[in-house]
Amino acid sequence: MLFDFTEEQKMFRREVRRFTEKELAPGAKERGKSYSYPRELIKLMAAAGLTSVAIPEEHGGQGGDWVAAGIAVEELAREDTTAILFTIFPSMAYDFFRNSPFSQRMMAEWLPSLINGEKWCCFTVTEADAGSDVANIKTKATREGEFYVINGEKTCISVSSNDEAVGMLLAKTLNGMTWFWVPFDSPGVTKNPIQHAGLKSWAPATLFLDGVRIPKEYCLVEEGQGHGTFLKATCLARACLGLMALGPAQACLEQAMAYAQERKTFGRPLASYQGISLKIAEHATLIEAARLLCYRTLALTDAGQLPVKEAAMCKWWAPIVGFETIHDCILIHGHVGYSEELGLEQKLRDVMGLEFADGTAQIMKLLVARDLMGKDVVSY
Numbered sequence: 001m002l003f004d005f006t007e008e009q010k011m012f013r014r015e016v017r018r019f020t021e022k023e024l025a026p027g028a029k030e031r032g033k034s035y036s037y038p039r040e041l042i043k044l045m046a047a048a049g050l051t052s053v054a055i056p057e058e059h060g061g062q063g064g065d066w067v068a069a070g071i072a073v074e075e076l077a078r079e080d081t082t083a084i085l086f087t088i089f090p091s092m093a094y095d096f097f098r099n100s101p102f103s104q105r106m107m108a109e110w111l112p113s114l115i116n117g118e119k120w121c122c123f124t125v126t127e128a129d130a131g132s133d134v135a136n137i138k139t140k141a142t143r144e145g146e147f148y149v150i151n152g153e154k155t156c157i158s159v160s161s162n163d164e165a166v167g168m169l170l171a172k173t174l175n176g177m178t179w180f181w182v183p184f185d186s187p188g189v190t191k192n193p194i195q196h197a198g199l200k201s202w203a204p205a206t207l208f209l210d211g212v213r214i215p216k217e218y219c220l221v222e223e224g225q226g227h228g229t230f231l232k233a234t235c236l237a238r239a240c241l242g243l244m245a246l247g248p249a250q251a252c253l254e255q256a257m258a259y260a261q262e263r264k265t266f267g268r269p270l271a272s273y274q275g276i277s278l279k280i281a282e283h284a285t286l287i288e289a290a291r292l293l294c295y296r297t298l299a300l301t302d303a304g305q306l307p308v309k310e311a312a313m314c315k316w317w318a319p320i321v322g323f324e325t326i327h328d329c330i331l332i333h334g335h336v337g338y339s340e341e342l343g344l345e346q347k348l349r350d351v352m353g354l355e356f357a358d359g360t361a362q363i364m365k366l367l368v369a370r371d372l373m374g375k376d377v378v379s380y
């Protein structure tokens with residue numbers, strides 16, 4: 001068991017780091033205040049292959065695995081936490097299409113525009129009365145001849161207020177829960193944008209779906225059978241969200257280490273005080289451990305397993321490691337760290353959002369406990 005990246009993976013990391021520093025670092029602070037993401041940057045990511053890392057070459061992607069996608073996520077997030085959705089969602093949509101009953105049509109109709117950054121997809125699950133309690137969703141999809149008709153309301157859906165948005169939407173059908181592909185520019189969809197404390201350019205919205213008609217082929221699974229594909233997607237998403245929290249934390253830690261060696265108080269560099277240097281050592285250790293957990297989860301998923309427990313561990317722990325690291329890095333910088341100038345406070349707000357996205361720490365810990373001790377022992 002070798003705990004290191006291959007030469008190819010290290011080279012890929014260096015390439016993404018170069019892209020991130022050249023294309024994403026400039027203007028990241030300004031973008032962090034905006035409720036839209038520049039289209040030209042998404043096109044640049046697409047041209048660099050970063051919107052299709054884990055899509056096979058024969059379908060127009062880069063032919064990488066999810067460990068490679070994780071490397072891209074971690075590196076992009078160092079400078080721009082919001083960029084990563086455009087990186088991982090097309091590969092997740094590919095997975096849904098691959099397993100869907102109308103695989104060929106979905107791939108032909110939608111993959112090219114997802115890969116080239118013209119369409120942006122998003123998970124569309126949460127409702128006003130169903131966040132943690134997903135089973136309580138009320139949105140309904142009803143088959144009418146060649147169409148499904150969808151009625152309901154979704155909220156807090158990242159990316160969805162953009163014109164380019166298409167949802168992988170969970171709705172109730174006669175046989176249970178079913179995933180659908182729903183373009184949000186369809187007649188019957190109205191949107192109410194939401195202002196979040198961070199991750200602003202994800203531009204979330206509440207969506208009202210009133211008799212939205214989609215072709216029957218946009219049903220992504222056999223009716224009521226969506227659980228397997230969803231489990232895989234959540235394993236991947238939770239490990240990637242972990243790396244998304246750790247990338248900015250690592251960048252902030254490096255910034256704090258440089259500052260601590262340069263800034264003097266009482267005639268000595270901050271780094272020479274154990275109150276500072278031990279904090280840095282602790283955060284470096286926690287980041288390294290959480291990072292290993294995230295990559296292991298991705299590697300297990302690449303190997304065909306469904307590491308639900310490990311993914312839940314990544315999702316509850318890594319955002320907390322990221323948040324606490326960035327918090328201490330702000331403190332190490334003194335008042336300068338608290339100003340908007342350095343962009344550390346923005347990273348703090350962004351990473352805090354990851355504590356909710358795709359399930360909170362409490363719910364993730366319940367999943368871990370259920371896996372360890374059984375569903376009968378640990379109920380929700």
Ligand SMILES: Cc1cc2nc3c(=O)[nH]c(=O)nc-3n(C[C@H](O)[C@H](O)[C@H](O)COP(=O)(O)OP(=O)(O)OC[C@H]3O[C@@H](n4cnc5c(N)ncnc54)[C@H](O)[C@@H]3O)c2cc1C
Binds near residue numbers: 123128158354357
């Ligand atoms: C930045 C961001 C991006 C998001 N993006 C998306 C998206 O793209 N698509 C989407 O569908 N959703 C998205 N969400 C919504 C997210 O999935 C929900 O916020 C999350 O699942 C929690 O649901 P809730 O907010 O309704 O909280 P609730 O379910 O109302 O929970 C409230 C609090 O109670 C706790 N709690 C609930 N039940 C229990 C229990 N049994 N035991 C202990 N504690 C409990 C929770 O942990 C939480 O702290 C996003 C959220 C954020 C903040």
